[in-house]
Amino acid sequence: MKILVCISHVPDTTSKINFIENNTKLDASGVQYIIGPYDDYALARAVELKELSGASITVLNVGGPETEPTIRKALAIGADDAIRINAFPADSFFVAAQIAEHAKGYDLVLMGRESIDFNGGVVHAMVGEMLGIPSVSPVMKLDIDGTTVKMTKEIEGGKEQVEAALPLVAGCQEPIAEWKIPNMRGIMSARTKPLNVVEPKNVEVTVANKNFELPPAKGAVKMISADNVTELVTRLKTEAKVL
Amino acid sequence: MNTLVFVETSEGKVRKASLEAVAYAHAMGGTTTAVALGKADLSELQAIGKYGASKVIHGSDPRLDNQVIQAYSSVLAKVMQDENADVLILANSSLGTPVAAKVAIKTNASFVSNVTELPNTSSGFMVKRSIYTGKAFAHVEMKNAKKIITIKKNAAELKEVGSNAQVINYTATLNDADFNTKTISSEKATGDILLPEAEIVVSGGRGMKGPEHWGILEALAKALHAATGCSKPVSDMGWRPHHEHVGQTGVKVAPQLYIAVGISGAIQHLAGVNSSKCIVVINKDADAPFFKAADYGIIGDAFEVVPKLTEAILASK
Ligand SMILES: Cc1cc2nc3c(=O)[nH]c(=O)nc-3n(C[C@H](O)[C@H](O)[C@H](O)COP(=O)(O)OP(=O)(O)OC[C@H]3O[C@@H](n4cnc5c(N)ncnc54)[C@H](O)[C@@H]3O)c2cc1C
Ligand SMILES: Nc1ncnc2c1ncn2[C@@H]1O[C@H](COP(=O)(O)O)[C@@H](O)[C@H]1O
Numbered sequence: 001m002k003i004l005v006c007i008s009h010v011p012d013t014t015s016k017i018n019f020i021e022n023n024t025k026l027d028a029s030g031v032q033y034i035i036g037p038y039d040d041y042a043l044a045r046a047v048e049l050k051e052l053s054g055a056s057i058t059v060l061n062v063g064g065p066e067t068e069p070t071i072r073k074a075l076a077i078g079a080d081d082a083i084r085i086n087a088f089p090a091d092s093f094f095v096a097a098q099i100a101e102h103a104k105g106y107d108l109v110l111m112g113r114e115s116i117d118f119n120g121g122v123v124h125a126m127v128g129e130m131l132g133i134p135s136v137s138p139v140m141k142l143d144i145d146g147t148t149v150k151m152t153k154e155i156e157g158g159k160e161q162v163e164a165a166l167p168l169v170a171g172c173q174e175p176i177a178e179w180k181i182p183n184m185r186g187i188m189s190a191r192t193k194p195l196n197v198v199e200p201k202n203v204e205v206t207v208a209n210k211n212f213e214l215p216p217a218k219g220a221v222k223m224i225s226a227d228n229v230t231e232l233v234t235r236l237k238t239e240a241k242v243l
Numbered sequence: 244m245n246t247l248v249f250v251e252t253s254e255g256k257v258r259k260a261s262l263e264a265v266a267y268a269h270a271m272g273g274t275t276t277a278v279a280l281g282k283a284d285l286s287e288l289q290a291i292g293k294y295g296a297s298k299v300i301h302g303s304d305p306r307l308d309n310q311v312i313q314a315y316s317s318v319l320a321k322v323m324q325d326e327n328a329d330v331l332i333l334a335n336s337s338l339g340t341p342v343a344a345k346v347a348i349k350t351n352a353s354f355v356s357n358v359t360e361l362p363n364t365s366s367g368f369m370v371k372r373s374i375y376t377g378k379a380f381a382h383v384e385m386k387n388a389k390k391i392i393t394i395k396k397n398a399a400e401l402k403e404v405g406s407n408a409q410v411i412n413y414t415a416t417l418n419d420a421d422f423n424t425k426t427i428s429s430e431k432a433t434g435d436i437l438l439p440e441a442e443i444v445v446s447g448g449r450g451m452k453g454p455e456h457w458g459i460l461e462a463l464a465k466a467l468h469a470a471t472g473c474s475k476p477v478s479d480m481g482w483r484p485h486h487e488h489v490g491q492t493g494v495k496v497a498p499q500l501y502i503a504v505g506i507s508g509a510i511q512h513l514a515g516v517n518s519s520k521c522i523v524v525i526n527k528d529a530d531a532p533f534f535k536a537a538d539y540g541i542i543g544d545a546f547e548v549v550p551k552l553t554e555a556i557l558a559s560k
Contacts, residue, residue, distance in 0.1 A: 015492055019379070118374050122354065124341075155310075160427075205386070221538065226544075232555070234522070234559075
C-alpha cells in the first residue's frame with residue numbers, strides 16, 4: 001500500500017502572533033515552526049499502518065525551502081521519502097490543486113483535520129473532490145480491511161461509523177494514533193532519505209489575504225471574593241449583560 | 244444578488260447555526276433562498292422564513308437522510324446553478340465546511356471558511372476570517388464571480404425579520420457516485436444543548452478530581468441552561484466524552500459566557516475559548532494563567548464555590 005501524508009509547516013501553538021509590513025506579513029522572528037499537530041496524528045497513523053501490514057509512506061508539503069527541517073522531521077518519524085512542492089501555500093484551493101497533482105496512484109491520502117494557521121479544514125475535501133475519491137474528516141479511528149476503510153468520524157455532539165473504499169482521503173485527529181517522537185536512528189536516516197523538490201503547476205489563486213489584524217486587547221480581570229458569589233451573578237447581569 | 248443558504252437539520256429540527264447563516268445572508272441584502280436536505284419538519288422549514296429566507300427548497304429524498312457530504316455537495320452545486328446563485332452561505336461545521344469545499348470545486352467558486360463578519364463590498368468582495376485559532380484575523384478578497392462562505396458563530400445577529408416561507412419540494416438527481424461513503428451507525432447525545440451552539444458553557448478541568456464530581460457542574464449548567472465542556476486531559480482520561488473537550492484540538496466555542504472551573508488555562512485550551520464574550524474563571528490557585536484571559540475570577544475551591552454559585556443563580560431568577 002502507498003500512503004501519502006500531507007503536512008503543513010505552521011507556527012507552534014504557543015507562538016506569539018504578530019504582523020509586520022503594515023499588517024501584511026506574519027512576524028516570523030521568535031516563531032517556532034512545527035508539523036501541524038493534526039498532520040502529526042496523520043503521520044503517526046501512517047507509521048502504525050506500515051508497521052501493521054507494510055506500506056510505503058511519502059510526505060508532501062507545499063512550501064518554500066524554509067519548510068525542509070519540518071519535512072526532515074517527518075522523515076525521521078518514519079516516512080520513506082518526501083516531496084516538497086516549491087510554492088508559497090497561498091490559499092486552500094491552490095494547495096489542494098498542487099496536492100491533487102501528485103496524489104494520484106496513492107491508496108491512502110492522510111492529512112490533518114485542519115491546519116493550525118488558517119484553520120480551513122478544507123484541503124482534504126477539495127483534494128477528494130479533485131481526484132473523484134471519497135474524503136472523510138475528522139477521523140478519530142481508521143482501520144483498513146481489504147479495500148474497505150473503516151472509520152470513526154466526529155460530528156457535532158457525537159460520532160459516526162463510516163466506511164468507504166480505497167483510494168481515500170482522510171483528515172485525521174486524535175485519538176487516531178499516538179504521536180511518534182523521532183529516535184536517533186530515525187534522525188540519522190532522515191538525512192539521506194530522498195526529498196524531491198518539484199515546481200508547482202500553474203494554478204490561479206481564488207482568494208487573496210490583503211491584511212491581518214489582532215483581536216482587541218482584553219481588559220484586566222475583575223476578582224470577586226469566593227464568599228460573595230452573588231456579586232458575580234449581579235455583575236454578569238448588569239455589567240457584562242450575559243445572563 | 245442571489246444568495247443560497249444551506250440549512251442543516253438534526254432530528255428534523257433546523258440547527259441554530261444555520262439560522263444564523265440565513266440571518267447573515269439576509270443582512271447581505273438581495274434575495275435569500277434556503278436549501279434543506281433530508282428529513283426535516285415542515286413547520287421548522289417554514290419558520291426559516293422568519294430569519295429572512297424568501298423561499299425554502301427541500302430535497303426530501305430519503306437517501307439524503309444520512310448526511311453524506313458527497314451527495315449534499317452535488318445537490319447544492321446543482322441548486323446553485325438552477326437558482327442562479329452568486330453566493331452560498333453555510334455554517335462552519337463538520338458537515339458544512341467539507342460540503343462547501345466540494346461545491347467550491349464543482350462551481351469554480353472562491354471559498355473562505357471561518358468568516359466572522361458580514362462582507363465588505365465597497366471595493367471587491369472582502370471578508371474577515373478568524374486565523375491562528377482565534378489569535379488573529381485576516382481580511383480576504385474573494386476573486387471569483389461565485390463565492391462560498393462558511394460562517395462562525397455570532398457572525399450575524401439572529402433576529403426575526405419576516406414570516407413563514409413557502410417550502411418547495413425539490414427532486415434531486417443523485418447517482419451512485421454521490422454515495423461514496425457509507426454511514427454504518429451514529430451515536431449522538433440527545434436532548435443536550437450542543438456545545439458549539441451553546442450561549443453559556445460550563446467547563447471543568449483536572450481540578451475537578453474525577454468524573455464522579457461532575458454533578459455540581461451539571462447542576463450549574465442546568466441552572467444556566469448551559470452546555471458542559473471540559474479540558475483535554477479530562478476527555479483523555481475518559482471522565483467526559485471526547486466531543487466535549489474544548490480547545491486547540493477540540494471544539495472551539497464562542498458563547499456569551501464561558502465558566503471555567505479547575506482549568507489552568509493552558510494556551511491550547513484558550514485557543515478554543517478566546518472568542519467567548521465573557522469568561523469567568525474559578526480556580527484555587529491565584530497564579531493560574533487562566534485568570535489573565537478572564538473577565539471575572541474567583542480564587543477558591545470548586546467544591547465550595549460552584550454549589551454556592553448555582554444557588555445564587557437559582558435565587559436570582
Ligand atoms: C498540541 C497540544 C494540543 C492540546 N490541545 C488541548 C485542547 O484542545 N484543550 C485542552 O484543554 N488542552 C489541550 N492541551 C493540553 C494543555 O496543554 C493542558 O495540559 C490542559 O489544558 C490542562 O488541563 P487542565 O487545566 O484541566 O489541567 P491542569 O493543568 O492540571 O490544571 C488543573 C487546574 O485545576 C486547579 N484546581 C485543582 N484543584 C482545584 C479545586 N479543588 N478547585 C478549583 N481549582 C482547582 C489547579 O489550580 C489547576 O489550575 C494540548 C496540549 C498540546 C501539547
Ligand atoms: N501547505 C501544505 N502542504 C501540505 N499539506 C497541507 C498544506 N496545508 C494544509 N495541508 C494539509 O491539509 C490539511 C487541512 O488543512 P486546511 O484545510 O488548511 O485546514 C492539513 O492538516 C494538512 O494535512
